[in-house]
Amino acid sequence: MANSYNMKEFSSTAVITDNVIYPSTISINTMDKKCKDEEVEKAYDPFANRKLEHPNSDACSFANLLKSSLGSGILAMPAAFKNSGTVVGIFGTIILGYICTHCVYLLVKTSQDVSRVSRVPSLGYAETVEAVFATGPQSLRKISRASRIFMDWAMAFTILGACAVYVILLVDSVMQVVDYFYPGNGITKTLYCLMFLAPILVFTQIRNLKFLAPLSGIANLLLVIIFIICLYYICIDFPSLSDRPMSVDIGKLPLFIGTVIFAMEGIGVVLPVENNMAKPQHFLGCPGVLNISMTVVVLLYMSMGFLGYVKYGSQAEGSITINLPMEGEIPALLAKCFIVVAIFFTYTLQFYVPMEIVWRNTKEYISKNNENIAQIVMRAVFACLTVVAAATLPRLEQVIGLEGAFFYAFLGLIVPSILHLIFCWERDLGKYKWILIKDSVLIVFGVFVLVTGVTQSIREIAKGDNGST
Numbered sequence: 001m002a003n004s005y006n007m008k009e010f011s012s013t014a015v016i017t018d019n020v021i022y023p024s025t026i027s028i029n030t031m032d033k034k035c036k037d038e039e040v041e042k043a044y045d046p047f048a049n050r051k052l053e054h055p056n057s058d059a060c061s062f063a064n065l066l067k068s069s070l071g072s073g074i075l076a077m078p079a080a081f082k083n084s085g086t087v088v089g090i091f092g093t094i095i096l097g098y099i100c101t102h103c104v105y106l107l108v109k110t111s112q113d114v115s116r117v118s119r120v121p122s123l124g125y126a127e128t129v130e131a132v133f134a135t136g137p138q139s140l141r142k143i144s145r146a147s148r149i150f151m152d153w154a155m156a157f158t159i160l161g162a163c164a165v166y167v168i169l170l171v172d173s174v175m176q177v178v179d180y181f182y183p184g185n186g187i188t189k190t191l192y193c194l195m196f197l198a199p200i201l202v203f204t205q206i207r208n209l210k211f212l213a214p215l216s217g218i219a220n221l222l223l224v225i226i227f228i229i230c231l232y233y234i235c236i237d238f239p240s241l242s243d244r245p246m247s248v249d250i251g252k253l254p255l256f257i258g259t260v261i262f263a264m265e266g267i268g269v270v271l272p273v274e275n276n277m278a279k280p281q282h283f284l285g286c287p288g289v290l291n292i293s294m295t296v297v298v299l300l301y302m303s304m305g306f307l308g309y310v311k312y313g314s315q316a317e318g319s320i321t322i323n324l325p326m327e328g329e330i331p332a333l334l335a336k337c338f339i340v341v342a343i344f345f346t347y348t349l350q351f352y353v354p355m356e357i358v359w360r361n362t363k364e365y366i367s368k369n370n371e372n373i374a375q376i377v378m379r380a381v382f383a384c385l386t387v388v389a390a391a392t393l394p395r396l397e398q399v400i401g402l403e404g405a406f407f408y409a410f411l412g413l414i415v416p417s418i419l420h421l422i423f424c425w426e427r428d429l430g431k432y433k434w435i436l437i438k439d440s441v442l443i444v445f446g447v448f449v450l451v452t453g454v455t456q457s458i459r460e461i462a463k464g465d466n467g468s469t
Helices: 033-043 058-069 072-082 086-118 125-135 144-181 189-203 209-235 250-264 267-275 289-315 330-365 368-392 396-425 431-463
Strands: 014-017 020-023
Touching: 058 267, 058 289, 072 086, 072 209, 072 250, 072 289, 072 330, 072 396, 086 125, 086 250, 086 267, 086 289, 086 396, 086 431, 125 144, 125 267, 125 396, 144 189, 144 267, 144 330, 144 368, 144 396, 189 330, 189 368, 209 289, 209 330, 250 289, 250 396, 250 431, 267 396, 330 368, 396 431
Parallel strands: none
Antiparallel strands: 014 020
């Protein structure tokens, strides 16, 4: 995760202001900012000062980035295309993929540049926010620490929201299998959620990442098998392309955008991947690790969305595994069982990250004697919240659209653009201030996605399964 400031890496001729390191010979209040940054950037190379015991190669970093973006979200792409149509879905996925990639580029580039100014080897997401505010316009520096805390909590609740989505997928998958073999059992969705609560409470108490890593490996293997099984059933009796509309009601487009962003964004792991590269200068640029991995992601997501939608049309569910046939189909039944195991293990790994963030921001208020019980209670409370959210919210694709529009539009589109704009504000906005124009357009687009996506998702949730509010 995010790298903390390592004091051993800093020169003895530096002073600390608001947790950001500046050369002691520079007066940050009086010296011209652009000249200061140019001098610092020439004097300090963050890449050369990174001390990594086990740095990752470009290939390993590519695999990690690909794994972070290729998850259960790809199974929701047919449902996304249901809200766009075939042609609009194809071009929409490509355009959104480009926008998401560019915003990731802005985040990483800003993090690298502010690392030079701050004289630190590397920065995580929240630390980048703090450093940008601390080195930005004078009026923003006083809220630099508050901005880091805010981003920490925003990241935590974003991942917890994704965990709630995982619980919904778990319940939907198990409910379908149980109802097939035992129809009319009378078990409600709420009861299924309560059944999952016990194992979730047990597994979320695991605090050591090394015990969770094998579970992640199993989940990844199962997801590959599920992906292959889904493609097999999609290709059987594949319908004509003319059976599906090229576009649908424009009012559904925000749901498409929210689902694609939710599925595609891996904004929380981008900086950790870049920070642990042996050659971080290869992460950006052309071709670059980022561009190659996101190209693969966009192609895979577009293919799954298009093929799955053409196959199942308006019946496409929030996870394509739910659309797989049950009658005498052993591979389909295996896929439905595998998705339960894979998503449960993914939940436990994802849950680890927000708990680390929450604990980092609350442990100073807990006495040493009560740290263990505080950890137990904290993890149990947040695990219960994800289950309660899953029991309260109805359909999977609606919740995915809401999560993508609200959290991922904010963290993946709006914040990177704001950070880049703040960093360049007093330095260089480019010829004709094109950086100001471009970043402002991205911010407006992110706000548009957030507002329209959340509004449309809430409307769909309010309608319920019977279509009436």
